[in-house]
Amino acid sequence: MAGNRIYRGPVTSGHEPRTVSLPVTGALLPGSFVEETATALVQLTTALGKLPLILSNLEFKDQDVATAYTSGDTGIAYHLEPGQVYQARMAAATYAKDAPLTIAASGRLAAATAGTVVIAFFSDTPGAYTAGDLADVVIANNTYVVPA
Known part of the structure; x- marks a missing residue:
């Protein structure tokens, strides 16, 4: 959005x-x-x-x-403040509602994987995004790490 x-x-x-x-x-x-x-x-x-x-x-x-x-x-x-909504640049991928996200290349958000710090959760229209697209995200508690 x-x-x-x-x-x-x-x-x-x-x-x-x-x-x-x-x-x-x-x-x-x-x-x-x-x-x-x-x-x-x-x-x-x-x-x-x-x-x-x-x-x-x-x-x-x-x-x-x-x-x-x-x-x-x-x-x-x-x-960043937990619970606040921002538009962020996304890495090229398909995103699901509430998918955990971390910071990747070019300062963009990408899907968080095991052991990575979750910065935000995807809160926009689910689907495919191209590199650099803006999407709404909800900021997570920065101590949250994807479990292995």
């Missing part, structure tokens, strides 16, 4: 999650997972040992969710 915002809610609560603003390293798309270093937002390829953030678009600069940042631009990223 593509939309024009990365943070999806619950919007009725009036709550906005905590954010961080730093330069991005690379042409990163909103909805990708990043981490905060001392000086930049860097794209993630794993959730292991990381504090993942999700990159948002700069609505106040008319950047939509399909427009990548230019390397060095100041980006904004959300700190």
